[in-house]
Amino acid sequence: xxxxxKAKIITxxxxxxxxxxxxxxxITMDIPERAVTAIIGPxxxxxxxxxxxxxxxxxxxxxxxxxxxxxxxxxPVYDKNADVVSLRKKVGMVFQxxxxxxxxxxxxxxxxxxxxxxxxxxxxxxxAERSLTQVALWDELKDNLKNPGQAxxxxxQQRLCIARALAVEPDVIxxxxxxxxxxxxxxxxxxxxxxxxIKEYTILIVTHNMEQALRVSxxxxxxxxxxxKVGRLVEFAPTAEVFSSPKDxxxxxxxxxxxx
Amino acid sequence: xKLSPKTAQKIAKTLIWSxxxxxxxxxxxIILYILIKGLPMINWGFLTAIPRDMGRSGGxxxxxxxxxxxxxxxxxxxxxxGIGTAFYLAEYTxxxxxxxxxRFSADSLAGIPSIVYGLFGYIFFVIYLKMGWSVxxxxxxxxxxxxxxxxxxxxxxxxxxxxxxxxxxFSLGGTKWQxxxxxxxxSALRGIANGIILSIGRCIAETAAVALTAGAVLRMPxxxxxxxxxxxYHFYLLATEGISMENAYGTAALLIILIFFINVVVNxxxxxxxxxxx
Numbered sequence: 001x002x003x004x005x006k007a008k009i010i011t012x013x014x015x016x017x018x019x020x021x022x023x024x025x026x027i028t029m030d031i032p033e034r035a036v037t038a039i040i041g042p043x044x045x046x047x048x049x050x051x052x053x054x055x056x057x058x059x060x061x062x063x064x065x066x067x068x069x070x071x072x073x074x075x076p077v078y079d080k081n082a083d084v085v086s087l088r089k090k091v092g093m094v095f096q097x098x099x100x101x102x103x104x105x106x107x108x109x110x111x112x113x114x115x116x117x118x119x120x121x122x123x124x125x126x127x128a129e130r131s132l133t134q135v136a137l138w139d140e141l142k143d144n145l146k147n148p149g150q151a152x153x154x155x156x157q158q159r160l161c162i163a164r165a166l167a168v169e170p171d172v173i174x175x176x177x178x179x180x181x182x183x184x185x186x187x188x189x190x191x192x193x194x195x196x197x198i199k200e201y202t203i204l205i206v207t208h209n210m211e212q213a214l215r216v217s218x219x220x221x222x223x224x225x226x227x228x229k230v231g232r233l234v235e236f237a238p239t240a241e242v243f244s245s246p247k248d249x250x251x252x253x254x255x256x257x258x259x260x
Numbered sequence: 261x262k263l264s265p266k267t268a269q270k271i272a273k274t275l276i277w278s279x280x281x282x283x284x285x286x287x288x289x290i291i292l293y294i295l296i297k298g299l300p301m302i303n304w305g306f307l308t309a310i311p312r313d314m315g316r317s318g319g320x321x322x323x324x325x326x327x328x329x330x331x332x333x334x335x336x337x338x339x340x341x342g343i344g345t346a347f348y349l350a351e352y353t354x355x356x357x358x359x360x361x362x363r364f365s366a367d368s369l370a371g372i373p374s375i376v377y378g379l380f381g382y383i384f385f386v387i388y389l390k391m392g393w394s395v396x397x398x399x400x401x402x403x404x405x406x407x408x409x410x411x412x413x414x415x416x417x418x419x420x421x422x423x424x425x426x427x428x429x430f431s432l433g434g435t436k437w438q439x440x441x442x443x444x445x446x447s448a449l450r451g452i453a454n455g456i457i458l459s460i461g462r463c464i465a466e467t468a469a470v471a472l473t474a475g476a477v478l479r480m481p482x483x484x485x486x487x488x489x490x491x492x493y494h495f496y497l498l499a500t501e502g503i504s505m506e507n508a509y510g511t512a513a514l515l516i517i518l519i520f521f522i523n524v525v526v527n528x529x530x531x532x533x534x535x536x537x538x
Contacts, residue, residue, distance in 0.1 A: 055431060085433045093431035099424035102447055112432035168432055
């Protein structure tokens with residue numbers, strides 16, 4: 001590993017099909033633990049699809065077929081006996097738009113732990129405080145936990161969504177363009193948060209924002225569709241390398257075009 | 261001749277305003293007329309006394325109780341069945357032959373005149389199942405009548421819940437059932453409650469279907485198998501048989517007040533439930 005870190009997620013020759021359509025081909029990568037890995041590439045190349053492989057969110061779409069090997073802590077993610085619920089407990093997700101539930105701030109955070117059987121009020125209170133502190137919302141919100149989550153600003157809502165994901169104590173956090181609906185200041189706060197969180201968590205982000213990838217990520221995976229419209233991993237290396245001396249001309253074209 | 265956009269806009273606005281105004285006037289006129297005629301009849305005795313002399317004198321207490329019982333039976337059966345079917349259609353199955361058949365049946369059933377339900381209830385519950393004219397026969401018949409409304413309004417409400425909520429719940433490791441019960445259901449509750457209000461209103465106001473299945477007896481119903489007469493049917497008989505127009509108006513006024521009251525109470529209940537989280 002170039003980052004010198006142990007691999008948290010390993011994919012070997014992963015292929016994904018939407019029915020007949022081959023969407024991702026031969027994706028092989030070792031995603032290092034406690035680092036930010038950015039998945040970049042043009043629209044429609046399959047970045048989000050790739051991200052959603054890791055918490056099996058693609059299972060919700062009828063007709064999706066996946067082959068190849070995906071290991072999380074050396075345990076197959078797509079094993080016949082694999083437990084999707086405990087996988088998603090380990091791999092949290094933050095979406096593009098803040099999808100706060102129409103409930104109180106408190107209920108939003110503890111819904112995950114409640115799903116997993118925690119009923120004790122004291123324990124849930126502790127989880128709420130810990131998660132909100134992690135996303136730097138505790139001081140702002142501690143006296144208003146009963147207020148509706150959806151009344152917060154979009155930036156706060158997205159941080160609440162991150163807190164909600166953290167509340168189930170995942171190891172990995174997937175962020176699917178989680179800043180694209182936010183203003184620059186909120187984006188900055190979330191980026192700072194990511195840099196704080198990688199001390200404990202493994203983070204994968206999908207982003208269209210090259211500056212963001214450069215600012216926050218340790219590793220960058222560039223994905224692009226080939227002539228047959230199949231998404232392929234073109235380049236996967238430490239971010240600095242991908243941006244300063246891309247090995248593949250397509251990567252260079254994309255990055256320079258983006259910065260251009 | 262061509263109208264200028266400004267004139268067209270003015271004419272359209274006037275027409276739309278007059279349509280709304282006309283509807284408002286008609287509605288208010290009907291309600292006011294009945295309330296003015298009926299309210300003076302309503303007093304404690306009217307509400308608590310059993311009808312005497314075919315309804316010429318006495319109150320309407322037994323018809324109030326009969327209406328409440330018949331409606332309760334219908335709601336207790338149709339609401340869970342309707343919501344369950346709606347969740348099946350919206351969350352648990354792919355579009356296919358079965359869902360199309362269920363939707364087509366529900367839509368067709370919604371359009372059937374209520375007297376047909378009455379006839380069915382009479383043949384099936386009253387005669388074949390030997391339940392006789394009773395609260396139970398009437399309630400079961402009404403439950404069939406309101407089931408399509410319950411299914412389609414609930415389904416609409418469930419479908420309008422943003423998919424982002426489901427995704428978020430699944431991503432937190434929620435199972436399908438947890439996602440439905442903790443996330444989708446609370447978000448769909450307002451729409452579902454509207455379906456319930458609509459259904460209660462239809463049960464209370466129904467005449468033909470209960471006339472054929474619950475009976476016309478003015479005694480106080482004491483069990484699910486007692487025959488009874490609902491308020492709407494009582495009102496119909498009082499008016500058409502020329503028994504007592506005054507009491508007919510009194511009953512009608514009470515019907516209106518009751519439906520208004522139920523609307524307010526159910527909405528308040530939903531608001532309270534929602535505000536717990538809001």
